[in-house]
Amino acid sequence: MPVRRAARWLAGLSVALAALGVANAAHAQDKKIKIGVIFDLTGPLAGGGSELQYTGVKIMLDHYAKAGVEGYKVEAVYADAQSKPDIAINEAVRLLEQEKVDMVMGFFSSAQCVPVSARVEQMKKFMWITTCISSGVFDGKNYKYVFRPQAAGNQYGMMTTDFIAQYSMSKFGKEPKDLRVAIIHEDGAYGVDVSKGNEAGAKKAGFNIVLKEGYSATAPDLSALVTKLKRAKPDVIFHTGYNPDITLLFRQAREQGLKFGAIVGHGAGYGVYEKLKEGLGTDANYLFNTDPISIWLANQKNMDPKLPPVIKMVGEEFDRMKPGVPIRSAHVGIGAANAYVFLDDVLPRAIKKYGGVDPDALRKAALDTDIPEGGTMLGYGVKFYGEGEQYAGQNARSFPVVLQYIDDKSYVVWPKSQMQRETELPLPAGTTYSYK
Numbered sequence: 001m002p003v004r005r006a007a008r009w010l011a012g013l014s015v016a017l018a019a020l021g022v023a024n025a026a027h028a029q030d031k032k033i034k035i036g037v038i039f040d041l042t043g044p045l046a047g048g049g050s051e052l053q054y055t056g057v058k059i060m061l062d063h064y065a066k067a068g069v070e071g072y073k074v075e076a077v078y079a080d081a082q083s084k085p086d087i088a089i090n091e092a093v094r095l096l097e098q099e100k101v102d103m104v105m106g107f108f109s110s111a112q113c114v115p116v117s118a119r120v121e122q123m124k125k126f127m128w129i130t131t132c133i134s135s136g137v138f139d140g141k142n143y144k145y146v147f148r149p150q151a152a153g154n155q156y157g158m159m160t161t162d163f164i165a166q167y168s169m170s171k172f173g174k175e176p177k178d179l180r181v182a183i184i185h186e187d188g189a190y191g192v193d194v195s196k197g198n199e200a201g202a203k204k205a206g207f208n209i210v211l212k213e214g215y216s217a218t219a220p221d222l223s224a225l226v227t228k229l230k231r232a233k234p235d236v237i238f239h240t241g242y243n244p245d246i247t248l249l250f251r252q253a254r255e256q257g258l259k260f261g262a263i264v265g266h267g268a269g270y271g272v273y274e275k276l277k278e279g280l281g282t283d284a285n286y287l288f289n290t291d292p293i294s295i296w297l298a299n300q301k302n303m304d305p306k307l308p309p310v311i312k313m314v315g316e317e318f319d320r321m322k323p324g325v326p327i328r329s330a331h332v333g334i335g336a337a338n339a340y341v342f343l344d345d346v347l348p349r350a351i352k353k354y355g356g357v358d359p360d361a362l363r364k365a366a367l368d369t370d371i372p373e374g375g376t377m378l379g380y381g382v383k384f385y386g387e388g389e390q391y392a393g394q395n396a397r398s399f400p401v402v403l404q405y406i407d408d409k410s411y412v413v414w415p416k417s418q419m420q421r422e423t424e425l426p427l428p429a430g431t432t433y434s435y436k
Contacts, residue, residue, distance in 0.1 A: 032073035033347065033357040035061065036095030036104040038116075039131075043083025044218065048242035048269045049331045050083075050108035053131045056335025057106055059317045064343045070351040074343070077101055081112055088112035089119055096125050102357045103128060105339065110134030110153070110190035117146045126362040128346075130338035133267065134189040135196075138391045145359055147366045149338045149382050151398040152391070153190065156266045156290050157197020157238070158204075163402045163414040164236050164264065165205035171425035172235055172261060176206045182234035184225065184249075186241050187214035194240040194266045202238075210234055217245045226252045235261040235426070235435075243269035247279030250433075254283070259435035261426030264288040264402070273327045273405060283432050284405055286424050288413075293401045295333030295377040297412055297420065302374045310340065311377055326408045337377035345369055345382070373397065379418065 037057060040050035061076045068074055077099050081088035088107070095101045103126035107113045113132035120127040121143045129137070129148035133156060137148065161181075168176045183198045185191030191214060202209050210232040215225055222245070229237065237260055241249065246269040269275065270289040277284045295311050314336045318328055346365045347357070353368070354361035371382040381397035402414035404423055413423035429436035 031071055032075050033069070033103070034075045034077060034099070034101045036077050036079065036092070036099060036101035037061070038079045038081050038088060038091050038095070038104060038106045038112075039108055040083045041078075041080040044244065045081075045083040045109055045242060047244075047272070047275055049267070049272050049329075050081075050131075052272060052329045052331035053108050053335040054078075054106070055318065055321065056314065056332040056337075057130055057339045059314055059321075059332075060336045060339040060343060062317075063313065069343060069347050072347075072351060072357065081107075081109070083109070085109070085112045085115055088116050092116050092120060093123075096120070096123060102126070103359070103362060105342070106130055106335075107132050109188070110137070110193065111188040113137050114189050117141075117143065121145050124359055126359040128338075128342050128366075130335050132190065134193040135391070135394075136189055136193055138385075138394045140390060141392070142387060142389075143393045144387060145363055146393045147363075147384055147395075148393060149341050149376070149395045149398060150334065151292055151380075151400045152394055153193030153266075154197035154200070155398070156240075156400050157194045157199070158201040159197075159400050159414070160238055160264045160266065160288070160290050160402060161198055161201025161205055161207070164262070165201075165207070166414075167423065167425055168205075171423075174235070177208065179207050179236065180210045180232070180234045181207045182211040182229055182232055182237045183209065183213075184211070184229070184237060184239050184241075185214050186217035186245060188217060190268065191217075191240040195238075198238045198240075215245070217242050219245065219248075221252075222249050223252050223256065225249070226256050226258055229253070229260075230256060230258050237263045238266070239263055239270075240266045241269050243272065243275050243279065246270065246276070250280050250283060254432055259433055261435055262286075262288065263433070264290065266290045267400075271331050272329055273408075273410065274325055274329075276405070277326075277408070285407065286427055286431065287405050289330070289403045289405070289410070290400050291330045291403065292334050292337075292378040292380070292398070293412060293418060294328065294330040294403070294410065295337055296328050297403075297410065298377065298379045299418065303377075303379070304375050307377050314377075327405075327410055330403070330410075333377065341369070341371070341376060341382055345371065371397075 039054035079091040133153040185195040350365035427434040
């Protein structure tokens with residue numbers, strides 16, 4: 001081949017190879033997973049814990065957006081459910097159909113979670129629930145595309161009644177059959193579900209249930225409920241609520257002189273200490289909250305060694321975003337930890353083993369998840385119930401813990417395997433609601 005022609009041929013080949021390289025690079029950049037994230041950023045649920053859950057999820061998604069996953073770019077598209085179930089449904093559909101997201105993630109309120117999961121399953125799209133706890137999301141539904149690593153509501157209710165049963169004699173001086181308990185709850189899917197767990201656990205323990213009643217979380221007046229509680233004279237109140245209904249209940253209880261031995265909360269509003277302190281002042285002291293363990297309280301000695309640095313990163317990011325908060329809310333950690341399970345475990349498997357991020361690849365990858373206890377930042381493991389099982393899509397290895405707020409700090413007080421200090425029961429004499 002003449003030198004001049006060879007030079008032209010090599011030059012042409014170089015241009016072609018360069019063009020191919022650019023095309024391949026562009027193709028690699030096109031590989032991405034687009035995640036629609038829905039939380040309540042306005043309305044009453046925002047301050048009740050949803051905005052904190054959003055913060056935890058966003059910290060984790062931002063972290064993965066920098067490096068990607070198995071060559072895929074991670075892109076998040078956020079939406080505000082505005083504390084309304086119909087808007088949550090509409091936003092999920094909009095994100096999937098118009099924004100063309102590959103999946104949806106998040107969801108704080110069980111009242112939203114139940115209908116949204118049904119709609120997403122109907123569309124045969126993938127849904128990863130980081131937060132809401134209603135057992136009704138999965139009970140008997142046999143969903144294929146909806147998954148939740150989070151603990152379920154009936155587990156919350158059973159955990160707290162078991163906790164009180166263990167201390168009935170030693171702390172209250174009463175056999176369980178003589179312990180008077182009241183079960184009150186907001187009347188949405190979340191409150192109803194937890195209250196069912198409370199009732200089942202109370203009957204199992206043999207407690208004397210003196211009142212069981214629901215109320216609207218948006219009710220402007222709870223004085224009638226407080227009057228019923230006064231007449232019932234409970235030793236312990238099991239309460240499932242958001243906020244501001246929690247603050248309203250306590251304010252009217254103080255005004256009407258309600259006394260009790262303990263009030264045990266279940267996530268949501270009870271998981272946002274700064275809001276409790278803002279609304280109740282020193283009366284926030286000695287309250288109980290039931291939630292998955294705060295990632296900053298979990299026993300790191302029994303944890304997968306790759307997780308403590310991630311926990312540290314989440315804490316530092318949260319402190320940067322919200323400086324001066326006395327307690328890093330468990331809500332932030334729940335959001336971050338449950339998003340991490342998807343990004344670190346499910347997504348890489350979907351890409352490597354099942355060839356991409358379509359709903360079936362994500363579904364198969366989730367069903368393969370097999371994380372032992374101590375393998376998540378929340379301390380528990382992850383293994384989802386499979387198709388045909390009563391709670392298909394629910395994590396079979398999740399569990400909550402009972403925490404108590406004491407002097408602006410939170411401590412795990414149950415179960416004993418996670419206990420950080422002895423619980424204070426009943427309310428100390430001289431405190432506002434103490435019946436001592």
